[in-house]
Amino acid sequence: MKNPKTLSHVDQDGRANMVDVTEKSVTQRFASASGYVQMQPATLHMISRGQHAKGDVFAVSRIAGIQAAKKCADLIPLCHPLMLSKVQVDFSVDTQLQRVNISATCKLAGKTGVEMEALTAVSVAALTLFDMCKAVDPEMVIGEIKVDRKSGGKTGDWVRSESN
Amino acid sequence: MKNPKTLSHVDQDGRANMVDVTEKSVTQRFASASGYVQMQPATLHMISRGQHAKGDVFAVSRIAGIQAAKKCADLIPLCHPLMLSKVQVDFSVDTQLQRVNISATCKLAGKTGVEMEALTAVSVAALTLFDMCKAVDPEMVIGEIKVDRKSGGKTGDWVRSESN
Amino acid sequence: MKNPKTLSHVDQDGRANMVDVTEKSVTQRFASASGYVQMQPATLHMISRGQHAKGDVFAVSRIAGIQAAKKCADLIPLCHPLMLSKVQVDFSVDTQLQRVNISATCKLAGKTGVEMEALTAVSVAALTLFDMCKAVDPEMVIGEIKVDRKSGGKTGDWVRSESN
Amino acid sequence: MKNPKTLSHVDQDGRANMVDVTEKSVTQRFASASGYVQMQPATLHMISRGQHAKGDVFAVSRIAGIQAAKKCADLIPLCHPLMLSKVQVDFSVDTQLQRVNISATCKLAGKTGVEMEALTAVSVAALTLFDMCKAVDPEMVIGEIKVDRKSGGKTGDWVRSESN
Amino acid sequence: MKNPKTLSHVDQDGRANMVDVTEKSVTQRFASASGYVQMQPATLHMISRGQHAKGDVFAVSRIAGIQAAKKCADLIPLCHPLMLSKVQVDFSVDTQLQRVNISATCKLAGKTGVEMEALTAVSVAALTLFDMCKAVDPEMVIGEIKVDRKSGGKTGDWVRSESN
Amino acid sequence: MKNPKTLSHVDQDGRANMVDVTEKSVTQRFASASGYVQMQPATLHMISRGQHAKGDVFAVSRIAGIQAAKKCADLIPLCHPLMLSKVQVDFSVDTQLQRVNISATCKLAGKTGVEMEALTAVSVAALTLFDMCKAVDPEMVIGEIKVDRKSGGKTGDWVRSESN
Numbered sequence: 001m002k003n004p005k006t007l008s009h010v011d012q013d014g015r016a017n018m019v020d021v022t023e024k025s026v027t028q029r030f031a032s033a034s035g036y037v038q039m040q041p042a043t044l045h046m047i048s049r050g051q052h053a054k055g056d057v058f059a060v061s062r063i064a065g066i067q068a069a070k071k072c073a074d075l076i077p078l079c080h081p082l083m084l085s086k087v088q089v090d091f092s093v094d095t096q097l098q099r100v101n102i103s104a105t106c107k108l109a110g111k112t113g114v115e116m117e118a119l120t121a122v123s124v125a126a127l128t129l130f131d132m133c134k135a136v137d138p139e140m141v142i143g144e145i146k147v148d149r150k151s152g153g154k155t156g157d158w159v160r161s162e163s164n
Numbered sequence: 165m166k167n168p169k170t171l172s173h174v175d176q177d178g179r180a181n182m183v184d185v186t187e188k189s190v191t192q193r194f195a196s197a198s199g200y201v202q203m204q205p206a207t208l209h210m211i212s213r214g215q216h217a218k219g220d221v222f223a224v225s226r227i228a229g230i231q232a233a234k235k236c237a238d239l240i241p242l243c244h245p246l247m248l249s250k251v252q253v254d255f256s257v258d259t260q261l262q263r264v265n266i267s268a269t270c271k272l273a274g275k276t277g278v279e280m281e282a283l284t285a286v287s288v289a290a291l292t293l294f295d296m297c298k299a300v301d302p303e304m305v306i307g308e309i310k311v312d313r314k315s316g317g318k319t320g321d322w323v324r325s326e327s328n
Numbered sequence: 329m330k331n332p333k334t335l336s337h338v339d340q341d342g343r344a345n346m347v348d349v350t351e352k353s354v355t356q357r358f359a360s361a362s363g364y365v366q367m368q369p370a371t372l373h374m375i376s377r378g379q380h381a382k383g384d385v386f387a388v389s390r391i392a393g394i395q396a397a398k399k400c401a402d403l404i405p406l407c408h409p410l411m412l413s414k415v416q417v418d419f420s421v422d423t424q425l426q427r428v429n430i431s432a433t434c435k436l437a438g439k440t441g442v443e444m445e446a447l448t449a450v451s452v453a454a455l456t457l458f459d460m461c462k463a464v465d466p467e468m469v470i471g472e473i474k475v476d477r478k479s480g481g482k483t484g485d486w487v488r489s490e491s492n
Numbered sequence: 493m494k495n496p497k498t499l500s501h502v503d504q505d506g507r508a509n510m511v512d513v514t515e516k517s518v519t520q521r522f523a524s525a526s527g528y529v530q531m532q533p534a535t536l537h538m539i540s541r542g543q544h545a546k547g548d549v550f551a552v553s554r555i556a557g558i559q560a561a562k563k564c565a566d567l568i569p570l571c572h573p574l575m576l577s578k579v580q581v582d583f584s585v586d587t588q589l590q591r592v593n594i595s596a597t598c599k600l601a602g603k604t605g606v607e608m609e610a611l612t613a614v615s616v617a618a619l620t621l622f623d624m625c626k627a628v629d630p631e632m633v634i635g636e637i638k639v640d641r642k643s644g645g646k647t648g649d650w651v652r653s654e655s656n
Numbered sequence: 657m658k659n660p661k662t663l664s665h666v667d668q669d670g671r672a673n674m675v676d677v678t679e680k681s682v683t684q685r686f687a688s689a690s691g692y693v694q695m696q697p698a699t700l701h702m703i704s705r706g707q708h709a710k711g712d713v714f715a716v717s718r719i720a721g722i723q724a725a726k727k728c729a730d731l732i733p734l735c736h737p738l739m740l741s742k743v744q745v746d747f748s749v750d751t752q753l754q755r756v757n758i759s760a761t762c763k764l765a766g767k768t769g770v771e772m773e774a775l776t777a778v779s780v781a782a783l784t785l786f787d788m789c790k791a792v793d794p795e796m797v798i799g800e801i802k803v804d805r806k807s808g809g810k811t812g813d814w815v816r817s818e819s820n
Numbered sequence: 821m822k823n824p825k826t827l828s829h830v831d832q833d834g835r836a837n838m839v840d841v842t843e844k845s846v847t848q849r850f851a852s853a854s855g856y857v858q859m860q861p862a863t864l865h866m867i868s869r870g871q872h873a874k875g876d877v878f879a880v881s882r883i884a885g886i887q888a889a890k891k892c893a894d895l896i897p898l899c900h901p902l903m904l905s906k907v908q909v910d911f912s913v914d915t916q917l918q919r920v921n922i923s924a925t926c927k928l929a930g931k932t933g934v935e936m937e938a939l940t941a942v943s944v945a946a947l948t949l950f951d952m953c954k955a956v957d958p959e960m961v962i963g964e965i966k967v968d969r970k971s972g973g974k975t976g977d978w979v980r981s982e983s984n
Contacts, residue, residue, distance in 0.1 A: 007210060007221070009296040016220045016882055020906040022848060022927045028350060035306070046171060056180045057171070059551035060241050062344055063405045067559075068239055070401055070409050073890055075235070075288050076295050077228055077883045081890050081903045083409045085439065086348040107350045111905065115302075116295050123287045123306070124239050131240050131280050132173040134311075138279075139324060142199070142287070142309035147302060160303060180554055184578040186520060186599045192678060223879035226672055227733045231887075234729055234737050237562055241555045245562050245575045247737045249767065250676040271678045275577065335538060335549070337624040344548045356842060363634070374499060384508045385499070387715035388569050390836055391897045395723075396567055398893055398901050403563070403616050404623050405556055411901045413931065414840035435842045443630075444623050451615045451634070452567050459568050459608050460501040462639075466607075467652060470527070470615070470637035475630060488631060508718055512742035514684060514763045565726055569719045573726050573739045603741065663866060663877070665952040672876045691962070702827060712836045713827070720897055731891070731944050732951050733884055771958075772951050779943045779962070780895050787896050787936050788829040790967075794935075795980060798855070798943070798965035803958060816959060 009078050018078045024111040029152035031106050033118035035145035036099040037129045043137040044100070048093045057132050058091050061102075065089035065125030069106055069117040076120070080112050087117070089125050102126055103148075113155075115147045173242050182242045188275040193316035195270050197282035199309035200263040201293045207301040208264070212257045221296050222255050225266075229253035229289030233270055233281040240284070244276050251281070253289050266290055267312075277319075279311045337406050346406045352439040357480035359434050361446035363473035364427040365457045371465040372428070376421045385460050386419050389430075393417035393453030397434055397445040404448070408440050415445070417453050430454055431476075441483075443475045501570050510570045516603040521644035523598050525610035527637035528591040529621045535629040536592070540585045549624050550583050553594075557581035557617030561598055561609040568612070572604050579609070581617050594618055595640075605647075607639045665734050674734045680767040685808035687762050689774035691801035692755040693785045699793040700756070704749045713788050714747050717758075721745035721781030725762055725773040732776070736768050743773070745781050758782055759804075769811075771803045829898050838898045844931040849972035851926050853938035855965035856919040857949045863957040864920070868913045877952050878911050881922075885909035885945030889926055889937040896940070900932050907937070909945050922946055923968075933975075935967045 011017040047057045066087045073081040086107035091100055104121035106114040126142045133140060151157045175181045211221045230251045237245040250271035255264055268285035270278040290306045297304060315321045339345040375385045394415045401409040414435035419428055432449035434442040454470045461468060479485045503509040539549045558579045565573040578599035583592055596613035598606040618634045625632060643649045667673040703713045722743045729737040742763035747756055760777035762770040782798045789796060807813045831837045867877045886907045893901040906927035911920055924941035926934040946962045953960060971977045 006300075007296060008299040009224075010220050014220050016224045016879060016886070018886055018907050020927065022905040022929055024905075056174050056178050056551045059344060059548045060173075060180045060555055063552055063555050064239065064241055066344070066346055067402070067405055071239070074887070075228065075232055075239075076292050077224055077887055078292075078295060080905065083411065083438075083903065085350040085352075085408065087346050107348065109350055110903075115298065116291065119291055119294065119306075123291060126309075127280065127283055127287060128240050128242075130283065131242060132171060134279065135172040136170075138311060138314075138322065140310070142283075143307050145290075145306040146304070147298075150302075158302065180551060180558070182558055182579050184599065186577040186601055188577075220879045223672060223876045224883055227880055227883050230672070230674055231730070231733055238559070241559055244577065247575065247739065247766075249678040249680075249736065251674050271676065273678055334628075335624060336627040337552075338548050342548050344552045384502050384506050384715045387712045387836060388501075388508045388719055391716055391719050392567065392569055394836070394838055395894070395897055399567070403556065403560055403567075404620050405552055406620075406623060411903065413842040413844075413900065415838050435840065437842055443626065444619065447619055447622065447634075451619060454637075455608065455611055455615060456568050456570075458611065459570060460499060462607065463500040464498075466639060466642075466650065468638070470611075471635050473618075473634035474632070475626075478630075486630065508715060508722070510722055510743050512763065514741040514765055516741075566723070569723055572741065575739065662956075663952060664955040665880075666876050670876050672880045712830050712834050716829075716836045716897055720895065724895055727895070731884065731888055732948050733880055734948075734951060771954065772947065775947055775950065775962075779947060782965075783936065783939055783943060784896050784898075786939065787898060788827060790935065791828040792826075794967060794970075794978065796966070798939075799963050801946075801962035802960070803954075806958075814958065 016078060021080060021111040026109055026111055027152045029108040029110055029114045031113060031115040031118045031150040032103060032148045033115060033122045033146060034103040034148055035122045035126055036101045036143055037126050038099050038141045038143060039133060040137050041098055043133050044093060044095060044098055061125045061128040062089045064128035065104055065121040068124030069121040072117045072120045076116055079116050082108055082110050082112060084108055084117060087121060089121050100129060113150055113153055115150050119145060119147065180242060185244060185275040190273055190275055191316045193272040193274055193278050195277060195279035195282040195314040196267060196312045197279060197286045197310065198267040198312055199286045199290055200265045200307055201290050202263050202305045202307060203297060204301050205262055207297050208257060208259060208262055211297065225289045225292040226253045228292035229268055229285040232288030233285040236281045236284045240280055243280050246272055246274050246276060248272055248281060251285060253285055264293060277314055277317055279314050283309060283311065344406060349408060349439040354437055354439055355480045357436040357438055357442050359441060359443040359446040359478040360431060360476045361443060361450045361474065362431040362476055363450045363454055364429045364471055365454050366427050366469045366471060367461060368465050369426055371461050372421060372423060372426055389453045389456040390417045392456035393432055393449040396452030397449040400445045400448045404444055407444050410436055410438050410440060412436055412445060415449060417449055428457060441478055441481055443478050447473060447475065508570060513572060513603040518602055519644045521600040521602055521606050523605060523607035523610040523642040524595060524640045525607060525614045525638065526595040526640055527614045527618055528593045528635055529618050530591050530633045530635060531625060532629050533590055535625050536585060536587060536590055539625065552624065553617045553620040554581045556620035557596055557613040560616030561613040564609045564612045568608055571608050574600055574602050574604060576600055576609060579613060581613050592621060605642055605645055607642050611637060611639065672734060677736060677767040682765055682767055683808045685764040685766055685770050687769060687771035687774040687806040688759060688804045689771060689778045689802065690759040690804055691778045691782055692757045692799055693782050694755050694797045694799060695789060696793050697754055699789050700749060700751060700754055716788065717781045717784040718745045720784035721760055721777040724780030725777040728773045728776045732772055735772050738764055738766050738768060740764055740773060743777060745777055756785060769806055769809055771806050775801060775803065836898060841900060841931040846929055846931055847972045849928040849930055849934045851933060851935035851938045851970040852923060852968045853935060853942045853966060854923040854968055855942045855946055856921045856963055857946050858919050858961045858963060859953060860957050861918055863953050864913060864915060864918055867953065881945045881948040882909045884948035885924055885941040888944030889941040892937045892940045896936055899936050902928055902930050902932060904928055904937060907941060909941050920949060933970055933973055935970050939965060939967065
C-alpha cells in the first residue's frame with residue numbers, strides 16, 4: 001500500500017475532519033489486532049495456573065474488550081458509529097516472554113474499516129488485565145498494540161509486513 | 165513494594181471482585197503514565213511540521229485522552245467511579261526514535277488510586293493518534309504503556325524502578 | 329422450537345462468545361416483552377388516580393424504558409449494537425392484582441432479534457417506577473419479566489406457550 | 493416504616509422531581525437486593541455442571557451487573573449520580589425451584605440510598621443470564637426482584653418484612 | 657466581576673487545559689440558566705392546550721434536560737465529573753412572544769461551579785422540545801441560552817447584569 | 821411544507837411516541853444547522869487573534885460538537901439511533917456582531933432525517949465554547965440555533981425561509 005500524500009483526518013487547514021463515507025459501498029469488513037501485557041513470572045503464574053482463577057480474570061478482560069469495541073466511536077472522536085457483527089478477544093500465555101498475548105478480531109458489513117475497533121478491544125482488554133493484577137505487579141507494561149490484518153473496502157486485503 | 169500473596173480483584177473462589185473502599189480514607193491521589201506511538205519518519209514529519217496541522221492532530225488526541233480518563237470506570241469493569249480533579253495529557257515528538265511520546269497525569273482527592281485513569285488516558289490518546297494517521301501509515305505500533313509514578317493512599321509515593 | 333444442544337453465547341471451551349451475524353440476512357424483526365411492578369393498593373391509587381400525577385410518573389418510566397432499549401448493547405455484554413426503528417412502552421393498572429403491568433415492543437430491520445431490547449425496556453421502566461414510588465412503598469416487587477412474542481429471522485414467528 | 497403521604501419524585505403539580513439532597517449528611521449506605529431467573533432443568537444443568545462453562549456464563553453476568561450498578565443514574569432519570577465504593581453480585585443455583593438466584597449488594601459513603609443501584613445490578617445480571625441462555629430456553633422468566641435490606645441515612649436499618 | 661487576563665481552559669501555549677481543582681474547597685454551589693424555543697402560535701397552542709398532551713411533551717423534555725445535566729462532563733471535554741445533588745427544569749408558555757421559556761437550576765456540594773450543567777440542561781430540554789414539534793414546525797429557533805445566577809466557590813454570588 | 825395536524829411524537833392520548841420507521845426506505849439524508857455564541861469584544865479577540873490559542877479553543881469545541889452528534893439518540897429520548905456517515909462543525913468569527921458563528925452539517929444513508937444531530941452538534945459546540953471562555957466572560961449568550969437546510973426522505977429538499 002502506497003502512502004497517500006495527506007492525512008485524511010485533518011483538512012487542508014489542519015482542522016479535524018471526519019471522513020465522509022456516505023457514498024461508500026457496504027462490504028464485508030474484517031480486522032485483527034494484537035498486543036500484550038508483560039508481567040513478572042509470579043503474576044503470570046497466579047492468573048494462569050488454576051482453572052478457577054483463570055476463568056474470571058480472562059473472562060472479565062474479554063468482556064471489557066468486547067464492550068470497548070462497541071464504544072469505539074464514543075472514545076475516538078473521528079470514528080464513525082457502526083454496528084459490529086462480531087467481536088472476538090483471545091488470550092494466550094507466553095511463559096517464555098512472560099507475557100499475556102491478547103488478540104482481537106472485529107467484523108462488519110459496512111462502509112468503514114474496523115481496525116480501530118480491534119485495536120480498542122485489545123487496548124481495553126490489556127488495561128483490564130493490568131487493573132486486575134496491579135496490586136501484585138505495578139510495573140507491568142502494555143506493549144506492541146498493532147493491526148495484523150484487515151480486509152474489505154477499497155484497500156482489499158492487507159497483511160502486516162513481517163519486518164514490523 | 166512487596167508483592168501480596170493474592171490478587172485483590174478476584175476472591176478466593178476466583179470470582180471477579182470489586183474492592184470495597186467504603187472505609188478507606190480520602191487522600192490526595194496522583195498518578196502519571198506514559199506510552200508512545202511509533203511511526204514512519206514521513207508520518208511524524210507530517211503531523212509535527214506545521215503549526216496549523218499540529219494544532220488539531222494533537223488537540224484531538226489530547227481531548228480523547230482526557231475524556232477517556234473520565235470514562236475509566238465505564239471501560240474497566242472493576243474500577244470504582246470517581247471524580248477526577250485534574251487530567252493532563254502531553255505529547256512530545258522524538259524524531260530519533262520515530263515516536264510520539266504520550267504522558268498523562270491524573271489527580272483526585274479520593275479513596276482509590278488513579279493510575280488506571282492515567283493509563284486509560286494514554287491508551288486512548290494513542291489510539292486517536294493512530295486513527296488520525298492510519299491512512300498514511302497503517303503499520304504504526306502503540307508501545308510501552310506503563311505507570312511512571314503514583315502517590316497517595318496507603319502505599320504512599322511509588323516511582324517506577326529504572327530497570328523496567 | 330427444539331432446544332439446540334449448546335449455548336450460543338459460550339464457545340466449546342466455555343468462553344464468552346459474541347455470535348457472528350455478519351452473514352445473516354436483514355429481515356424485519358419484532359419482539360414484545362412484559363412484566364409488572366406489584367405494590368400496595370395505596371401506592372397504586374396514588375399514581376393512577378389523578379390525570380396530573382399519572383402523567384409524569386408513567387411518562388418518566390416510559391422514557392426510561394425507551395432509552396434503555398437503545399442502550400441494550402451497552403448493558404448486555406454479548407448483545408450486538410443495532411438501530412431500533414421503533415420502541416413502545418405501555419402501562420396498565422390492575423387494581424385486582426395490585427400491579428402496574430408493563431409491556432414493550434421493539435422493531436428493527438436487521439440481523440438479530442430484538443427480544444433483549446424489549447426485555448431491557450420493561451426492566452428499566454419497572455426500575456424507574458420502583459424508584460418513583462419507593463419512598464412510600466419500599467416492599468414493591470418487580471416480577472414475571474418475559475418474552476411474549478417475536479418474529480423475523482430464521483426462527484420466524486414465536487409465541488410464548490400458554491402454560492408458562 | 494410509615495408511609496409518607498406524598499410521592500417524593502413528583503411535585504405537587506405532578507411534575508417529575510429530583511429530590512434535593514444538597515443538605516443531606518454523608519453516611520455509610522448499604523443495600524442488598526435479589527431476584528431470580530427461572531429456566532428449564534436442562535438449561536440450568538447446562539450452565540452449572542462444568543466448571544469451565546459455568547465460569548464464563550456467571551462471570552459475564554456478574555460483570556454486567558456490576559457495570560449496570562455504576563450506570564444507575566444514567567438509566568433511571570431521577571437517580572442522583574454517586575460513587576459506589578463496592579458492588580457485589582452473587583449467583584446460586586436452586587435445582588429444586590429450577591432457578592438461578594441472583595443477589596447484589598452496594599455500598600457508598602454518601603447522601604442517598606443505594607437500593608436502586610442494587611436492584612439495577614440484579615436486573616441487568618438477570619437480563620445477561622437470559623441473553624446467554626435464550627437460544628436454548630426462550631421461555632425463561634425473570635422474577636421477584638426486590639430490596640432485601642438497606643441501612644444508612646435518616647431511615648436507618650430496614651429489613652424486608654417476612655410475609656412479602 | 658473583573659475579567660482575568662487569560663483563559664483558564666487553555667495553557668500558555670494554547671493547549672486545552674482542564675483546570676486543577678484538587679485543592680479547592682468543597683462549598684455549596686448553585687446555578688440557574690435559561691433559554692427559550694420560539695415557535696408558531698399554532699404549535700404553541702398544540703402543546704399547551706390540553707392537560708393530556710402537555711403532560712408528556714413537557715415531561716419528556718424535562719427528563720431529557722435532567723439527564724443531560726448529569727452527562728455534562730461527558731459532553732463538554734474540559735468539565736469535571738461531579739455529583740449533582742439537585743437538577744430542576746421548568747417550562748413556561750409565553751403566548752405573547754410565542755415562546756416556551758425553559759429554566760434550569762443545578763445544585764452541588766463540591767469543588768466546581770455548576771453553570772455548565774444548568775446550561776446543558778436548558779439546551780437539551782430545548783432540543784427535545786424541538787424534536788417533538790419539528791414535524792409541525794421545522795422553523796423553530798432556540799434562543800438566548802445564558803446563565804442567570806450562580807453562587808458558591810471563590811466568586812461567591814453572581815447575578816447576570818440587567819442590560820444583557 | 822404543509823403543517824400536519826398532529827404532533828408525530830405524542831400519540832392520540834398524549835403519550836410520548838417514538839415514530840415507527842421500520843418500513844421507511846433508506847435514502848441519502850443531509851441537514852445543516854447553525855447558531856452563535858455572543859461575547860465581549862475582548863473575549864472574541866482573545867480566542868481568535870493568535871494561531872496557537874485559536875487552534876485548541878476551536879478544535880476542542882469542534883470535537884465536542886462532532887461527538888455530541890453521535891450521541892444524539894442518547895440525549896434526545898425519541899430520536900432513533902443511527903450511523904452518521906459525516907459530521908462537520910465550522911466556526912467563523914464575526915467581529916461586527918461580536919459573535920462566533922457555528923454551523924454543523926450531518927449526513928446519513930438511512931431512514932430518518934438528521935437535523936436533530938446537526939442541531940445537537942451546534943448546541944454542544946456552543947456550550948463547549950462557553951465553557952472555555954466563561955472565566956473571562958460569564959455573560960455570553962448562545963443564540964439562534966436553528967435548522968438551515970435538509971434533504972432526503974419523503975419531504976425532499978427543504979430550505980429555511982428567509983424571513984425567519
